[in-house]
Amino acid sequence: MADHLTIATHPLVQHKLTLMRKADTPTAQFRQLLREISQLLAYEVTRDLELTTARITTPLVEMDAPVLAGPKLALVSILRAGNGLLDGMLDLIPSARVGFIGLYRDEVTLKPVEYYAKLPAGLETRRTIVVDPMLATGNSSAAAVSMLKAKGARDIRFLCLLAAPEGVARMAQAHPDVPITTGALDERLNDKGYIVPGLGDAGDRMFGTK
Numbered sequence: 001m002a003d004h005l006t007i008a009t010h011p012l013v014q015h016k017l018t019l020m021r022k023a024d025t026p027t028a029q030f031r032q033l034l035r036e037i038s039q040l041l042a043y044e045v046t047r048d049l050e051l052t053t054a055r056i057t058t059p060l061v062e063m064d065a066p067v068l069a070g071p072k073l074a075l076v077s078i079l080r081a082g083n084g085l086l087d088g089m090l091d092l093i094p095s096a097r098v099g100f101i102g103l104y105r106d107e108v109t110l111k112p113v114e115y116y117a118k119l120p121a122g123l124e125t126r127r128t129i130v131v132d133p134m135l136a137t138g139n140s141s142a143a144a145v146s147m148l149k150a151k152g153a154r155d156i157r158f159l160c161l162l163a164a165p166e167g168v169a170r171m172a173q174a175h176p177d178v179p180i181t182t183g184a185l186d187e188r189l190n191d192k193g194y195i196v197p198g199l200g201d202a203g204d205r206m207f208g209t210k
């Protein structure tokens, strides 16, 4: 599992995550923290992007300066909570293409069913970063990644704020080729599928719903 999972141990990530976990953190602050933490997680999940050089002229001399070599990035948000991670990521990667996948759980089969998908073209040639704050059972994440692979995506990463061991194991079993970056690996899921200690329902906390 070690290669498959990266925990963003940066002190700012850990401090902000603690504030987000607190039950009395109000919606506006939760949203602001999520935006800030998303920027830090974007930094972490893109740290192995390849560089090449371009010839530029500074006010003093010419130089070969580092620039991103590609591939181009696609960010795919799993609705609705994934959208909370998008804004901060786009602050750092403004030229990324963005896709959305909506899934609900069929009450009979308990399997994720797609109700919405809008994806950028050319996923075959992009690095695709799937974003969802809470990797809980991993069922919807695994289904979203399967769908992206069916549409041609090959170079896929998964980014979340909190992960449960159950979700990490599910993703490792279904998609061992997809590395996961998370802010923390929590203890477990409870019988309602919430991550413990967790932060509650991420969508409700970021949008102020209940």
Ligand code: URA
Residues within 6 Å of the ligand: 081, 134, 136, 193, 194, 195, 196, 198, 199, 200, 201, 202, 203
């Ligand atoms: N989704 C959430 O929003 N919170 C959890 O704890 C698990 C899944």
